[in-house]
Each structure stands twice: as C-alpha cells, then as structure tokens.
Amino acid sequence: MSEIRHIVFDIGKVLLHYDPDLPFSRLIPDPEERRWFFDNICTHDWNIEQDRGRTWEEAEQLLIDAHPDHADNIRNFRLHWHEMVPYAYEDSVHVMERLIDDGHDVTMLTNFAADTFREARQRFPFLDRPRGTTVSGEIGMIKPERGIYDHHAAAFGLDPSATIFIDDSQKNVDGAKAAGWQAVLFQNAKTLEEDLERFGISR
Known part of the structure; x- marks a missing residue:
C-alpha cells in the first residue's frame, strides 16, 4: 500500500x-404519490444530468413537455433545492x-x-x-x-x-x-x- x-x-x-424528500414531503404530502413522482418524473437519472452540466431550464422543459400536469413540482425541484441540503x-x-x-x-x-x-x-x-x-x-x-x-x-x-x-x-x-x-x-x-x-x- x-x-x-x-x-x-x-x-x-x-x-x-442531502434529501429531496425534505421539501417534497410538504409539496406532495402523500408518501405513495411522492415516491411515484421521484420514480417516474424527477428521477435520479434525470437529476444526474444536471450534475453532468445540463441546465435546469433544459431539464425542466424536457419533463414539462412530457408531464405538463406536474409542471409546478418539476420547477419546485430546483426552486426548493436549498431545503434538500439543510x-x-x-x-x-x-x-x-x-x-x-x-x-x-x-x-x-x-x-x-x-x-x-x-x-x-x-x-x-x-x-x-x-x-x-x-x-x-x-x-x-x-x-x-x-x-x-x-x-x-x-x-x-x-x-x-x-x-x-x-x-x-x-x-x-x-x-x-x-x-x-x-x-x-x-x-x-x-x-x-x-x-x-x-x-x-x-x-
């Protein structure tokens, strides 16, 4: 060695x-609904692309185009990021x-x-x-x-x-x-x- x-x-x-559940337990109170959101919309694989350099604007638009009914919570991921790192x-x-x-x-x-x-x-x-x-x-x-x-x-x-x-x-x-x-x-x-x-x- x-x-x-x-x-x-x-x-x-x-x-x-780091814990995305911290703000989203308030934004999506139902645990099953919240887990579905992280498993299907703001997923780990989606988030890691921002770590690779993709802009939040591009990332948000990609999901909003596919899931317009969830636009507010898609934007909330970046908006409330500071709460995820308390x-x-x-x-x-x-x-x-x-x-x-x-x-x-x-x-x-x-x-x-x-x-x-x-x-x-x-x-x-x-x-x-x-x-x-x-x-x-x-x-x-x-x-x-x-x-x-x-x-x-x-x-x-x-x-x-x-x-x-x-x-x-x-x-x-x-x-x-x-x-x-x-x-x-x-x-x-x-x-x-x-x-x-x-x-x-x-x-």
Whole structure:
C-alpha cells in the first residue's frame, strides 16, 4: 500500500446532508404519490444530468413537455433545492478541517450541478477550505466515469496511487480504484477516522 499524500473528499452525504424528500414531503404530502413522482418524473437519472452540466431550464422543459400536469413540482425541484441540503455533518467537517490544519493535501471531487454548488459554497464556508474542487457540472463528466478521476488527478497534480478517496457510493469508490486510487466507502465520521488511520493517516 502506497504512502498516502493526497486526500480527496466527496461532498454530498459525506460532508453535506442531502434529501429531496425534505421539501417534497410538504409539496406532495402523500408518501405513495411522492415516491411515484421521484420514480417516474424527477428521477435520479434525470437529476444526474444536471450534475453532468445540463441546465435546469433544459431539464425542466424536457419533463414539462412530457408531464405538463406536474409542471409546478418539476420547477419546485430546483426552486426548493436549498431545503434538500439543510445542514453539514459537523463531525465529518471536523475530520476534514483537522486534516487540512495538520498540513495534509485535501481536495474535493463531487457530482454537483454548477449553480447549486455555487449556492452551497455561499451557505457552507468550509467548502472553500480544501486546496480545490472538481465539480462535475463544470467539466461535463460524472463519477464513476474514469475520466473525472483522471481529470482531478491531473488538475491538482495528484499521484493516483498515493491518493485516498472518500465517497458514500460504492460505485464511485470502485471507480476511483479502477483509476488507480486508494478509496474507502464513507459510513460515518468514526469509521472514516479508523479508515484513515489504517492508511497511515493518524488522528
């Protein structure tokens, strides 16, 4: 196992809480109706294309053309996005900030729409603490595609074999490993600290 010289954090569900149900439990109170809406209209596959760089205007129009009766709630997805990200995981943020304070090289690699990431940076100043961030919506690639890992390594001068990636998605962890990185699946701050210690990064 190579010595770790670079630490790369995902953001959503690692540093920031994300849950579309938060505003939509109010907008569509019936649980079955709400689940149908997410399974058939504002789906994960639809939303991930905004992370790849598609504009919200284009994304909304695509769905409104197909589901005109749901136009208001289609627009509500972006309109109420801020409610979907209500708080940071303070214990995870503490781990990241301590690593930075201890002199480790920390960057972030995230699937995030460009405009909502700008909004998140305004709301959560700790997102400016790492050396830099690769935002999928700004470069037109998403995890777990190989290209986004290679792009991040090149952009920030990382040696892949000396890089550890922290992500809550097993697919994204596997994508990092396929790109030659070390990687761990995020569960909570305590297990993250244990994983880092296992890779020789002491508390």
